[in-house]
Amino acid sequence: MAQEQVSVLIVGAGGAGLSLALLLRQQGIASLLIERRTDVSWYPRARTLNFRTMEVFRSLGLDEQVRAAGAPISRMFRKHTLAASDQEELLNPTTLVEHLEEISPYPLGRYCPQSRLEPLLRGEAERQGVDVRYGTELVSFTQDETGVTALLRDRATSNISRVKAAYLIAADGAHSRIREALGISTWGVGELPESQIFVYFRANWGELIQGYEADAILTSNESGRGMFLITDQDRGMFAITYNPMRGESAQDYPIERCQKLIRAALGKPEIDVEIVDLADWRPIQRVAERFQEGRVFLVGDAAHTMPPYLGLGVNTAIQSAQNMAWKLAAVLKRQATSQLLTTYQTERHPVGTLVAEQSMTGPAAVLFEKEMRGNAQLHLKDPLPILYPIVGYRYRSAAILSEETATASPNEFELLESLELHGLPGSRVPHVWIERQGQRMSTLDLFDGRFVLLTGAGGTAWNKAAATIASRLGIELAAYCFGPEADLLTLDTTWEARLGISSEGAMLLRPDSFVAWRSTSLSANPLETLERVVAHILGKNKTPSYHA
Incomplete structure (x- = not known):
């Protein structure tokens, strides 16, 4: 039997799988995406895309298409x-x-259910040349240190084919056969009494x-x-x-x-x-014990299943796909070591847990309890404001360099003290209005799959170092400077306080728009400092001192 070679095999063409294929394509990584169904779903489920998910689609250049396909929340x-x-x-x-x-x-959100989103994403994936195969199922797989070998079946012809992939992504839903085959247990409430x-x-x-x-x-x-x-x-x-x-x-x-x-x-x-x-x-609340097993990763409902009361399921799945895509790409391109991939578990497992717990709370859950289910009781947690499970948290992982002198546990997950984003490493970059080449835009518009470096007018030495570092480490790094005669004109006079840097400082942002590192001042050797920081993020050296 002939063996097909692919970089990434994605099983499941729902919102997570389709988004991951597009995010990998943006990074220049080809994938094979298979789906048991013969076509996209027309069922009006997974109805709301929150603002963070729209930011992901914005980075892919798809936000206007998604807006046109949807409606107000x-x-x-x-x-x-x-x-x-x-x-x-x-x-x-x-x-x-x-x-x-x-x-x-x-x-807060945009109405764009599965029945509208999936056809849009499938069409864009096929337009970009992604290999998408509907009516194809995973039969079995094995993995070793060189990759994952999978047997696939064409459901129309029953023909069996073999694929060798560097990585396998389980986006195969709440009853994931891949998760079951790996023996990964789950915890949570399980099936709700509904x-x-x-x-x-x-x-x-x-x-x-x-x-x-x-x-x-x-x-x-x-x-x-x-x-x-x-x-x-x-x-x-x-x-x-x-x-x-x-x-x-x-x-x-x-x-x-x-x-x-x-x-x-x-x-x-x-x-x-x-x-x-x-x-x-029946709604299920369940989180996988771990999201990675060797060269296999869980995403979406395979990783975390939750009731739909807060509309967080598909949103968390797509945001996890973005977290995973740039890391897979960096390792496949040999820009990073496999250590970077372990941060998918460190960063996204606490988010998945938080989202699953919070999905049992909120006005919609209480309303459904009152209106639809009579005397049955939900297992309610103390609710947090809705923004917390979307952006109100901070990663603590080896892919983040914190500015605190004391090193936090790499497994620590931190909720922000207030729902304000001020550029703390591990948090989503603050939204600040800027002007570039006469066009008003957000700092979130600077993301297109590359790392981003932001500096003030007094930090041009950081920008000069960025080009050298990008060449040495083989990464794509876009460097921008704030200032009247610079790349970006700030329309917010409080931008330094919003980002937490001075005009001589710098902020390194990951391709998923999270702050990787920042410095409030200009280093004595910006080239050496920035190179050590980027190398650390990519898992290539030991943790540098914060200001290096």
Whole structure:
């Protein structure tokens, strides 16, 4: 049997897998992406992309496409029937945060469900030449010090092929077969005491959903309770909650009964409803014990599964894909040692844990408990403000150089004391409005897959050193200087305080827009200092002193 060679094999073409393939492509790394399904999903799940995810797509040049495919963030309403004129607004996420404009150029979230996002990402991946194979499944795999050998099956022809990859990425969902094969255990609440039937249907309901295209509609009447989620003018999903504790089961809801319930909830019994699919669903809260096993990495639901109350699942998955992509690329290009890859676990496992725990809390969880499930109890944690699991944390890993004199534990994960970003190493770079070549932009617009160095007008020596270091270490490093006659004109007079550097200082930013290191002053030898810093980030030397 012939053996195909690839750098990265990605199993699972959901939001995480497709995004990872594009992020690797941006880094010049080819991947093979396989998916068991024969096509993208049209189910309106994973509905909201938060601002941090939009920043990831911004770095890929896809934010305008995603914006065009989506709509303002979803609200939730309660109505007697969909056709009824009276309604009550139950949830408007835009009211959950204030002063977000100081953190990101984007609003809190953008409605762009799986049914719209996946076709967009697949089309872009194929346009860029990514090898995407639908209808293909992973049969088995083995790994050794040289790579991962996998057997793949074409589900249409049953043909078996062999692939040798440097790395294997498990983006194969909550019931990951790869995670199971590796023997990686999980912990968490597990299945929640909540049971729903997702009824996917076709109906000519365009008139009824006008003005609600991005929203969730709870209906409550004598026929029962349910929730509509909208795909488009002809397709949607109706969620029916049942209670096994009262002897109810999914078998109590055959197609004919589901049709009647949907017609009653629509308030237009004359509308023809075609049931396309039924899915018995229970939310799960579970986190894998580890996200890496040798040359295999877990991402998305394979790494962490959570209920959808805060809409963090696909967002955390895509953000983890960005964290992973530049590190894989640096190692594959021999710019970094394999030590860099271990920081994926160090950095993203605490985030996955935090997100999974917080997904059990918040207004949506409490609302669902009250509206849909009666007396069943959620395992609620103390809720944090919604921004914390998105950007309110700081990495502590070997890929970060902290400015504290005392070295923190490499496994330490730190929540920021306040929801303000001031350029601390390990945190996401602050959003500061700047002007470049006459164009107003955010500091977040400087990211396109490269490392970024920012300096003040008095730190030009750092910029001169950057070109030399990029050549010596074989990396791509974009250096910018703030100043009236420099690369970037600051539109915010407080930029030094916002970034935490002086005009003689410097800030090194990773390709994922996180602060890797900063110095408040000019080093006696900027070239030596910056080279040692970058080498440390890439796992090539021991930790330098902070100001080196």
